[in-house]
Amino acid sequence: MSSSDQIRGLLAEIRGHDPTTSRFVVVVCGAPARIATFSRACLRLASFRPPPEETPAVPVPHAVALMPLGDALELYVYALPLVPAYAPLWPLTLSTAHVVVRIDQSASRLLDEACAISGKSALAATTLLPTFTEDDEDLVGALVNAAVEAAIR
Amino acid sequence: MNELRALLVTAQPEVERVFSAVLESTNDTLFVAQEMSAAVLAAGAEQPALVFIDLTLPAATGLALVHHVLATHPKASIVALATQQGLVTAAEAISLGATGLLLLPPDGDAVLRAIGEVRARRNAEESIARLTLERGALFDQAEAMTRAVSVARGGNDREIAEALVALFVLASGARGAAFFGAESSTGTRQRLAAFGSGYELRDTYPDAELGQVASARSAQLHVFGPVSRPLGCALIERATATASDRTASAVAFAAALLMISARAAASIPPAPESQVVPEEQFARVLERTIEDGKPGLLVAMVPTPNGRVDLAKLPLKDEGALCGQRPDGSAWIVLPGRAPSDVPPLLLSIGTRGVGVAAFPSDGQRAAKLLSLAEARAREAARSPFYDLTNPGVSVGALAQALLRSASLESRVSSLFPLELSMTSLESLLAHTARITQRASRATPLSITVASADADHLAKATNAAFDAERSKVRVSNVASLPECEGVEAIVVSSPLASWALVGRWDKERLRAVHTCDPSTCAALAARILAAIGPGK
Numbered sequence: 197m198s199s200s201d202q203i204r205g206l207l208a209e210i211r212g213h214d215p216t217t218s219r220f221v222v223v224v225c226g227a228p229a230r231i232a233t234f235s236r237a238c239l240r241l242a243s244f245r246p247p248p249e250e251t252p253a254v255p256v257p258h259a260v261a262l263m264p265l266g267d268a269l270e271l272y273v274y275a276l277p278l279v280p281a282y283a284p285l286w287p288l289t290l291s292t293a294h295v296v297v298r299i300d301q302s303a304s305r306l307l308d309e310a311c312a313i314s315g316k317s318a319l320a321a322t323t324l325l326p327t328f329t330e331d332d333e334d335l336v337g338a339l340v341n342a343a344v345e346a347a348i349r
Numbered sequence: 350m351n352e353l354r355a356l357l358v359t360a361q362p363e364v365e366r367v368f369s370a371v372l373e374s375t376n377d378t379l380f381v382a383q384e385m386s387a388a389v390l391a392a393g394a395e396q397p398a399l400v401f402i403d404l405t406l407p408a409a410t411g412l413a414l415v416h417h418v419l420a421t422h423p424k425a426s427i428v429a430l431a432t433q434q435g436l437v438t439a440a441e442a443i444s445l446g447a448t449g450l451l452l453l454p455p456d457g458d459a460v461l462r463a464i465g466e467v468r469a470r471r472n473a474e475e476s477i478a479r480l481t482l483e484r485g486a487l488f489d490q491a492e493a494m495t496r497a498v499s500v501a502r503g504g505n506d507r508e509i510a511e512a513l514v515a516l517f518v519l520a521s522g523a524r525g526a527a528f529f530g531a532e533s534s535t536g537t538r539q540r541l542a543a544f545g546s547g548y549e550l551r552d553t554y555p556d557a558e559l560g561q562v563a564s565a566r567s568a569q570l571h572v573f574g575p576v577s578r579p580l581g582c583a584l585i586e587r588a589t590a591t592a593s594d595r596t597a598s599a600v601a602f603a604a605a606l607l608m609i610s611a612r613a614a615a616s617i618p619p620a621p622e623s624q625v626v627p628e629e630q631f632a633r634v635l636e637r638t639i640e641d642g643k644p645g646l647l648v649a650m651v652p653t654p655n656g657r658v659d660l661a662k663l664p665l666k667d668e669g670a671l672c673g674q675r676p677d678g679s680a681w682i683v684l685p686g687r688a689p690s691d692v693p694p695l696l697l698s699i700g701t702r703g704v705g706v707a708a709f710p711s712d713g714q715r716a717a718k719l720l721s722l723a724e725a726r727a728r729e730a731a732r733s734p735f736y737d738l739t740n741p742g743v744s745v746g747a748l749a750q751a752l753l754r755s756a757s758l759e760s761r762v763s764s765l766f767p768l769e770l771s772m773t774s775l776e777s778l779l780a781h782t783a784r785i786t787q788r789a790s791r792a793t794p795l796s797i798t799v800a801s802a803d804a805d806h807l808a809k810a811t812n813a814a815f816d817a818e819r820s821k822v823r824v825s826n827v828a829s830l831p832e833c834e835g836v837e838a839i840v841v842s843s844p845l846a847s848w849a850l851v852g853r854w855d856k857e858r859l860r861a862v863h864t865c866d867p868s869t870c871a872a873l874a875a876r877i878l879a880a881i882g883p884g885k
Contacts (some may be wrong), residue, residue: 256768257785281766284865285782288789288846299363311435 199337200243295347631673649723790843
């Protein structure tokens, strides 16, 4: 079973976790270069679609991919490039997140503080998936699946 | 050399003679038993440290005796005496717990060596026991000291005193101790804390009566510490039994140690004593200063998120300043003979965050009024790093300049973060920020306030970025107002989230700062809207 199928299989549990939401948001934080690689790998997965909005010209938090789960629910993957100059915008994105994953230790203090303000805590990608690398779409899909599972269980 | 008490259990007169001669030469005491029952009685009565047991006693009573002595006197060392033929029995005795073996007939030198080994082992054991006790006591003291310093750093005077008294009792071996505060204006000393047995002390005592109490209790009265601090004196009731070997010097040492720890703690600044005035006396000192009729400044400092006021780092003596400090960390400094225009180096070293200044006589000539005025200004300045935000006398243009000057990465998301952007990047940033603010606010009303050279263009880009129908968006162009000239300011706010950017164009680049600190965003939006004026 592919990661996408596994995620879709979690629909009932996601609904149980947050019955009112129309978006289940996974925020992935990392250095801009790794986030760019992650975004490309994400869009290589067949079930992921690019978001309607354009990628911003500045390294601010933005949507990288979405996946319709059915039942009027979409899975959104947001990227949060860890560029300290844009830290004031992080809490705005983190506050909408159902789960936050960090793929490296860039700007870790600022991210921790933004998470604290938003009442979230960032999970390490290597904790969720020890073999994770951002250039392998299968592992990216597996990471998103693991993150969703971590959020709802 | 410590005397050894030894018991020899043997029925052989020749063996007894050799042992008697050896132990006489070493000035040790030898008890002799010739059979089992006498040996059991002697072991109980004389409590020997060393027991020599002849394994050739009839009916294998030697082995039984080894077992019995080990069971009833586990601290005693046992040396088995065996013949060459009885080595198997000797091995059994050693397996039971005997620590040595001597062959019979005994050789004087061998007996001497056996006694020497036992003596050395016992000395080593005693040393280890003593060191273990001392180490335990040191650990206890270190723990109490750590607690005292920890309390002193963040506690009030009474908490500090209680922690120090606990440490005092521990360090001195005193049966009880009490701390009394500094002499107050009424000439009495106030009890801050008391620990230990037998103390039924009143809350206050006149100095003389406190001395009488000390003599009546055969207690020691130690006076120490700066008189301006409440660690004025300690009444120490010494232990009479368990700690009778502790000396007065130990108590004095503990007192000195406590004062060192207290001075090291942050709440007792090591500033020159004459420069630091107790909190309750500061208003009086200020009144006396004002009475002179000369001008001066009163500086109030309140703790900021960046930390408490550290008086120790201020050049108080150089400025002729007097200061007072509250347990909550706020402090006042009075600078006699200084005019508001004459900014002293002391003020420069303090900075502006959390600092308020009142000048006398221009701000008033009553101490209470000056104190409350300076403190109110300090609290206002502590509210935000951008204290000018709330000053209505500052134009938005000057405000932008001030914010750009203070831009710094403080590694806090609510800090000001510097940015340098092109117009395209600014449009993109504003559009995204509006969108994510709207998302974070879960479709609650969103307000966008803009002072921009090209507000219409920005508004268009912003409106295109999100679903305007779900939001109540307000874009105000105040760029034409004189006090907003050249300023680029954007505040995106909703009940749940906010973001502000302010800066100036430098050719094609915008030098700006931005923040998500709600108080800064709200103040900045209010300043821009105030510039627009009511009803516009």
